[in-house]
Amino acid sequence: MAELESKQIDAILDQMKYDSNGLVTVVVQDASDNTVLMVAHANREALRRTLETGEAHFWSRSRRTLWLKGERSGHRQRVIEFRVDCDADCVLLRVEQTGGACHEGYRSCFFRLMRDGQFVVTAEKVFDPDTVY
Amino acid sequence: MAELESKQIDAILDQMKYDSNGLVTVVVQDASDNTVLMVAHANREALRRTLETGEAHFWSRSRRTLWLKGERSGHRQRVIEFRVDCDADCVLLRVEQTGGACHEGYRSCFFRLMRDGQFVVTAEKVFDPDTVY
Numbered sequence: 001m002a003e004l005e006s007k008q009i010d011a012i013l014d015q016m017k018y019d020s021n022g023l024v025t026v027v028v029q030d031a032s033d034n035t036v037l038m039v040a041h042a043n044r045e046a047l048r049r050t051l052e053t054g055e056a057h058f059w060s061r062s063r064r065t066l067w068l069k070g071e072r073s074g075h076r077q078r079v080i081e082f083r084v085d086c087d088a089d090c091v092l093l094r095v096e097q098t099g100g101a102c103h104e105g106y107r108s109c110f111f112r113l114m115r116d117g118q119f120v121v122t123a124e125k126v127f128d129p130d131t132v133y
Numbered sequence: 134m135a136e137l138e139s140k141q142i143d144a145i146l147d148q149m150k151y152d153s154n155g156l157v158t159v160v161v162q163d164a165s166d167n168t169v170l171m172v173a174h175a176n177r178e179a180l181r182r183t184l185e186t187g188e189a190h191f192w193s194r195s196r197r198t199l200w201l202k203g204e205r206s207g208h209r210q211r212v213i214e215f216r217v218d219c220d221a222d223c224v225l226l227r228v229e230q231t232g233g234a235c236h237e238g239y240r241s242c243f244f245r246l247m248r249d250g251q252f253v254v255t256a257e258k259v260f261d262p263d264t265v266y
Contacts, residue, residue, distance in 0.1 A: 001247075008250025015252065025172055027160055034167030039158055039223045051247075084252060085242040086235050090172045092243045102219050109218040110225045114134075114184075117141025119148065119217060 001054050001079055009051045013044050017089040023059060024089050028101065030108075031080040031094040037101035038109040040069075042091065054079050056093055073132045075099035100126040103133065134187050134212055142184045146177050150222040156192060157222050161234065163241075164213040164227040170234035171242040173202075175224065187212050189226055206265045208232035233259040236266065 004012075016024055023041040030037055040058040042050070046066055049057040056069040056077035070076030081094035102109040105125035112119040137145075149157055156174040163170055173191040175183070179199055182190040189202040189210035203209030214227035235242040238258035245252040 002249055004250050011250060012247060012252070025158060027169055027172060029167075029169055034169075036160055036162055036167075036169065036225055039160060039218060082247040083243040084245050084247070085172065086237050086239075086244070087242075090242075092169055104219050106219075109220075109223075110216040111219070112217050114145060114215040114217070116135055117137050117144060119145070 001051070001082060004051055009048055012051060013047055015088055016044070016047065016084070016091075017087060018044065019089065021061075023061075024091055026056075026058060026091045026093060028056060028077060028093045028095055028097075030097050032096070035108055036110055037077075037095070037097055037107070047091070050079060050093070051082065056095060069101075070098060073099065073103075073127075075101065075127075075132075077101070099132075103129060105129040105132075134184070134215065137184055142181055145184060146180055148221055149177070149180065149217070149224075150220060151177065152222065154194075156194075157224055159189075159191060159224045159226060161189060161210060161226045161228055161230075163230050165229070168241055169243055170210075170228070170230055170240070180224070183212060183226070184215065189228060202234075203231065206232065206236075206260075208234065208260075208265075210234070232265075236262060238262040238265075 022043045028037045043059040046057040046059045058067045060067045077095035083092040100107045111123040113122045155176045159175045161170045176192040179190040179192045191200045193200045210228035216225040233240045244256040246255045
C-alpha cells in the first residue's frame with residue numbers, strides 16, 4: 001500500500017460502518033493464492049494503524065485491547081490490498097503472511113473441514129505454538 | 134457435500150460457538166478461484182438448512198429473518214466445502230456461485246479497493262440489480 005496522509009486515512013475511516021461496539025469484521029486473505037487465513041475485528045483505531053503502518057492491526061474483543069498481528073509471534077501480515085464490502089461494515093485485507101495466521105500453529109484458522117458429519121483437520125501445522133507463544 | 138443424517142447435523146451445530154445474538158460469522162468464498170464473495174451471519178437454524186440442503190442460508194440481522202441466498206434473485210450458492218475456524222465462531226463456505234453474490238450486481242461484495250486514499254471500483258457488474266430485485 002502507498003503511504004497515506006492523515007486526512008486521507010480519516011476520509012477512509014469515515015466511510016466505514018461500525019457496529020454498536022464500534023467494530024467492523026475483517027477477513028484476511030493471503031494475496032499469493034487467495035487462501036482465507038482468518039477473521040477478526042477492528043475498531044477505528046485498529047484500521048487507522050493498519051492504514052498508517054501497512055501491517056494488520058485488530059481489536060481483541062476478549063482482551064479488549066488493540067493488537068498488532070504477529071506482535072508476539074512475529075507472524076505479521078503485510079497489507080497488499082485493503083478492500084471494503086458493499087455495506088462498508090466488512091474489510092477484506094489481502095496480505096503477505098509471515099509464518100502462520102492461526103494461534104494453533106496452522107497457516108489458516110480454517111484448517112477443519114466438515115466431512116461426513118465430522119470436522120477433520122486438513123492441514124499440517126507450519127509452526128509449533130508452544131515455542132512461539 | 135454428502136447428505137447428512139439429522140443426528141450428524143446436530144453434532145456439527147453443537148460444536149459451533151454462537152455469539153450473544155446466537156450468530157456465527159460466515160465468509161463465502163468461490164470454490165473455483167478462491168475469490169471472497171461476501172460475509173454474512175448465520176444462526177443455528179440457518180446453518181442447519183445449509184447442511185440439510187447444500188445451499189447457503191443466512192440470518193438477516195436487519196430483516197430478522199432466515200434467508201436462502203438467491204431465493205429472489207436465483208443467485209444461489211451451492212456449498213462445496215463447509216469449514217470452521219479455530220474458535221468455532223466463524224464458518225467458511227466454499228461455494229459454486231450462480232450469477233453474482235452482491236445485491237449491487239457484482240460477483241463479489243468486495244468490489245471496492247482502497248487506492249491512494251480513495252475507494253475505487255475494480256470490477257464490472259455481472260447483472261443489473263434493477264431487473265433482478
